[in-house]
Amino acid sequence: MTTAVSAGRPSAVTARDLARATATSQRRGARFKLWAGAVCTALVVLPVALAGVLPLPGANAQDLSRRRLPPLSEGHLFGTDQLGRDLLSRVLHGGQVSLAVGVLAVLVSGLIGIAAGSAAGFFGGWVDAVVSRFLEAQLALPLLMMLLLVVALFGPSVTVITCVIAIAQWPEVARLTRSLVLVEREKPYVAAARVLGLRSWSVLARHVIPNVVRPASLVVLLLLAQAVLLESALSYLGAGPQRPFATWGRIISDGQDYITTSWWLVTLPGLVIAVLVVGVNLLGDGLRDRTRPRSRKGA
Amino acid sequence: MPTYLARRIGQSVLTVFLTLTTVFLLVRLAPGDPASAYAAPNATSADLARIREQFGLDDPLIVQYGLFLRDLFTGDLGTSYSFHSPALDVVLDRIPYTVTLAVSAIAVTTLVAVPLGVWMARRADTRRELGANVLTIAGQSMPDFWTGVMLLTVFAVVLPVLPASGFTSWSGLVLPTATVAVLQLALVSRLVRREMTTALASSYITVARSRGVRESALTWRYALANSAVPLVTALGTRFAALLNGVVVVEVVFGWPGVGSLVVRALETRDYPLIQATVLVTATLAILVQLLVDLAYPLLDPRVRLGKAA
Numbered sequence: 001m002t003t004a005v006s007a008g009r010p011s012a013v014t015a016r017d018l019a020r021a022t023a024t025s026q027r028r029g030a031r032f033k034l035w036a037g038a039v040c041t042a043l044v045v046l047p048v049a050l051a052g053v054l055p056l057p058g059a060n061a062q063d064l065s066r067r068r069l070p071p072l073s074e075g076h077l078f079g080t081d082q083l084g085r086d087l088l089s090r091v092l093h094g095g096q097v098s099l100a101v102g103v104l105a106v107l108v109s110g111l112i113g114i115a116a117g118s119a120a121g122f123f124g125g126w127v128d129a130v131v132s133r134f135l136e137a138q139l140a141l142p143l144l145m146m147l148l149l150v151v152a153l154f155g156p157s158v159t160v161i162t163c164v165i166a167i168a169q170w171p172e173v174a175r176l177t178r179s180l181v182l183v184e185r186e187k188p189y190v191a192a193a194r195v196l197g198l199r200s201w202s203v204l205a206r207h208v209i210p211n212v213v214r215p216a217s218l219v220v221l222l223l224l225a226q227a228v229l230l231e232s233a234l235s236y237l238g239a240g241p242q243r244p245f246a247t248w249g250r251i252i253s254d255g256q257d258y259i260t261t262s263w264w265l266v267t268l269p270g271l272v273i274a275v276l277v278v279g280v281n282l283l284g285d286g287l288r289d290r291t292r293p294r295s296r297k298g299a
Numbered sequence: 300m301p302t303y304l305a306r307r308i309g310q311s312v313l314t315v316f317l318t319l320t321t322v323f324l325l326v327r328l329a330p331g332d333p334a335s336a337y338a339a340p341n342a343t344s345a346d347l348a349r350i351r352e353q354f355g356l357d358d359p360l361i362v363q364y365g366l367f368l369r370d371l372f373t374g375d376l377g378t379s380y381s382f383h384s385p386a387l388d389v390v391l392d393r394i395p396y397t398v399t400l401a402v403s404a405i406a407v408t409t410l411v412a413v414p415l416g417v418w419m420a421r422r423a424d425t426r427r428e429l430g431a432n433v434l435t436i437a438g439q440s441m442p443d444f445w446t447g448v449m450l451l452t453v454f455a456v457v458l459p460v461l462p463a464s465g466f467t468s469w470s471g472l473v474l475p476t477a478t479v480a481v482l483q484l485a486l487v488s489r490l491v492r493r494e495m496t497t498a499l500a501s502s503y504i505t506v507a508r509s510r511g512v513r514e515s516a517l518t519w520r521y522a523l524a525n526s527a528v529p530l531v532t533a534l535g536t537r538f539a540a541l542l543n544g545v546v547v548v549e550v551v552f553g554w555p556g557v558g559s560l561v562v563r564a565l566e567t568r569d570y571p572l573i574q575a576t577v578l579v580t581a582t583l584a585i586l587v588q589l590l591v592d593l594a595y596p597l598l599d600p601r602v603r604l605g606k607a608a
Contacts, residue, residue, distance in 0.1 A: 025424040032429065137314060144546050145561055145577065149322065152565055153329035229442050233547050236444045237562060252445060256551075259452050266452070270445030277440035285436060 026289065033286030040279025044272055048099060051092035059093035059246055061085060068262045079264045081255065091269050094246040095276075101162050101241070102227035106220055108166035113173025114209065114216060120174070121181030122204045131178070135171045143168055144233070151239040158241050161234060165227050176219055180212040218291065221284030225277045232273055248273050307592065311585045315578065322577045323367060326570050327360060333568040337380045354380070354570075367574075376578065377571030381563070386575035390557060394579060397549070397556030401541035403472055404479035409534060412484045416491020417518060423496055432492075438485030447478040447551035463552075475552045479545055483537055490533050494526035501525075527598040535591030539584035 018024060047054065063084035071079040071087075078087035120131035147164050154160040184190070185208060193203045228248075234240045235249025248269055255265025334350040335342070342350075351357045355366065370377065379386040415431070422428040454474060455463035462471045498504070499522050507521055508514075549558035557576055564572040595602040 022424055025426075029424055029429045029432070033433070036433070137317065143540075143543070145543065145580075146322075146325075148546075148562070148565055149325050149329070149573075153325055225440060229440075232442050233444060236442075236547065237550065249442075249444070252442075252448065256448055259448060260456050263452060266445070266448050270442060270449065273445065274437070274441045277442075278437050281436045281440050282433070 030286045030289035033282045033289065037279045037282030037284075037286055040275050041283060042279075044095065044276035044279065045099070048092050048095035051089070051096060054092070056089040056092070057086040059085065059089045068258065068265070070262075071264050071268070078268050079262075081251075081265055082258060082262075087251075087264065087268060090246045090251055091248070091272055094248050094251055094269075095272070097158065097241055097245045098228055098231050098235075098248050098273075101158060101165065101231050102224050104162045105165035105169065105227045105231075106224045108162065109169035109223065110173055110217070110220055112166065113170040114177050114213065116170070117174035117177030117216075118181045118204060118209055118212065121178040122185055122208060123200070128178075131174065135175060138171050147230075147234065148237065148239050151234065156239055156242050158245075161231065161239075161241060164234075165230050168230060169223050169227065172223065173216060173219060177212055177216045180215055181208055184208050184211055215291070218284065218288050221280055221287065225280040225284065228273065228277055228280070304593075307589055311589055314585060315581050318581045319371075319574060319578055320364075322574060323364060324360075326568070326573055327363070329568070333380055333570060337567070376575040379564075379572040379575075380569045381567045381572070382569075386569075386571035387579070389572060390560065390575045390579045393555060393557045393560050394583075396554060397542065397545065397558065397580075398583075399472065400475055400479065400545060400549075400554060400556060401538060403476045404483060404541060404545075405534060405538045407476055407480040408483040408487055408537070411480070412487035413491055413523075413530070415484075416488040417495055417523065419488065419492040420495030420499060420522075421518065423492070432489075435485040435489050438481050439489075441481065443478055443482055444547045444551050446481055447474070447548055450474050450478055451551070471552075475545075475548050475554055478548050478551070479541065483541075487530075487533060487537065491526070491530060494529050495522055498522035498525045525599075528595060528602070531591060531594060531598060535587055539587040542583045542587065543580045 063080070066074065066076075066080050066084040068082055069076055069080045069084075071077060073079065076086050076088065078091065081087050081090065116131050116134075120128040147168060150164050150167075151160060189207060190203060193207050198206070231240065231247065232249035232252070235247040236253045237249075238253070240247045240249050251269045252266050255262070255269070258265050332347070332351075333354065333356065334347045338346055338350055348357075355363060358366070367377075374387070376385070376387045378384065379389050382389045415435075419428050419431055451463055451474060454461045461473055462468065495518075499518070501522075503525075504517055504521060507517055512521070545554075545556070546558035546562060548554065549556045550562055553559065557580055561573065561576050563569075564576060
């Protein structure tokens with residue numbers, strides 16, 4: 001079929017040239033990232049979501065006669081920890097807390113960021129001044145130190161940790177939304193809506209925001225990845241959700257005392273976090289690549 | 300230029316001051332009693348009351364704040380509860396370690412990330428570049444405490460070639476630097492790739508190429524020079540963030556810097572020490588940001604400081 005066409009084809013461009021073209025390989029790269037990202041994410045998220053259904057020992061069921069069994073022994077796929085608890089079960093149940101915190105934090109920071117960013121971009125003036133000063137101030141603050149302080153202040157409950165991560169992340173959404181709204185508000189449809197007599201608030205809420213939510217929501221996946229990392233870092237430093245929640249950072253910091261004898265206590269939970277975050281980052285990156293207009297003109 | 304400098308320094312002082320005030324309020328609103336962390340385990344409530352009075356902790360908040368400000372202007376940040384010596388001295392003893400780690404991590408990052416990013420931009424969208432791209436995503440996805448513990452396991456436990464913790468010789472710097480650099484490298488090389496891709500597609504590159512400028516000169520002298528401002532900004536921001544405390548990595552490696560100090564200070568509710576740490580690190584970080592801003596005209600003669608960006 002191809003030979004028949006290429007024999008008499010009017011164009012010198014062959015199918016091979018097309019396959020080698022920048023646009024094609026950009027798309028191929030984005031597709032690869034999306035696929036690999038989806039696989040990595042599903043590999044972690046599905047078992048975590050199904051942790052209650054899977055035939056696993058309880059996350060807190062101790063069996064002191066089976067302490068620190070290596071992986072793949074006696075039905076313990078990830079082995080057991082220093083108190084004889086099944087490590088896989090702990091990682092999966094801990095993942096439910098870590099993921100829930102991450103998703104909630106991203107939702108909260110997304111809402112705050114879009115609201116503040118679009119108000120700053122749309123109204124300008126003092127609103128913009130206030131929001132922008134906040135953004136700058138937060139950049140200057142020692143972030144992790146402040147987060148540890150706030151957790152020390154309000155206690156390490158799931159709600160507090162979620163809010164703390166959301167506070168850490170809203171500037172990113174706000175800055176992006178602000179820049180998108182700055183472009184959007186100069187477009188003719190905004191002027192048209194004003195001419196129709198809509199108030200500023202309704203122009204912003206009903207016309208401008210729907211047009212920036214999609215591009216702004218692309219960063220959400222990247223933020224989710226950061227949120228999971230931040231939560232595990234806080235847990236590692238002892239400022240994560242308290243026992244009996246076995247969050248990922250906590251499992252690793254508990255297992256660190258045993259790295260000389262039991263490598264899996266740290267290696268496997270960390271690997272799970274890394275696979276999930278790589279997956280989410282790849283998905284976010286792939287989506288961004290795919291929606292981004294071609295930035296390169298040839299060459 | 301002098302007015303610009305004066306305004307920027309004024310803003311910086313204000314930011315440090317507001318940060319300090321926030322921290323002052325936060326630590327005092329926090330539950331937890333420094334007196335009970337300070338006192339012996341068998342202290343009576345009378346002992347605790349005496350300690351609180353000695354530290355001035357039973358004064359009203361506004362009085363404490365007034366005294367704090369008065370002492371601040373005389374350079375006195377109080378005595379650390381747990382170290383029993385001036386808080387500022389405790390922090391200044393630790394600062395060289397954090398600065399050493401931050402400098403070496405940023406140096407490694409720059410040396411590796413810039414060539415890597417340039418290579419990725421020039422080979423953009425090839426299969427090998429996709430591989431490198433995915434690797435940088437992996438680099439920014441690994442939790443730093445995990446990378447640290449993994450490097451420890453491999454290079455200090457399985458193959459005992461490097462010291463596991465603390466700072467006894469310069470080789471102790473290798474693993475913490477590598478841990479910090481993995482993440483920074485991933486972030487910076489992606490930025491270099493993005494900037495260089497845009498720069499290499501600009502029309503001045505096409506013009507220069509049509510006039511026969513060699514590819515290597517196009518890349519390094521033309522495109523990279525035009526990407527210098529965002530690149531230096533990013534490196535400066537990263538460096539400032541590292542000065543603010545590489546908390547996690549310092550804890551993993553028992554590095555005697557301010558990051559591990561602040562974790563200890565928070566645990567013992569050592570108010571003067573927390574405040575001194577924040578003052579010193581925030582000042583350093585803001586100073587770095589200021590230097591970066593002042594470097595812009597050197598990097599790009601079109602930039603005039605003080606004009607609206």
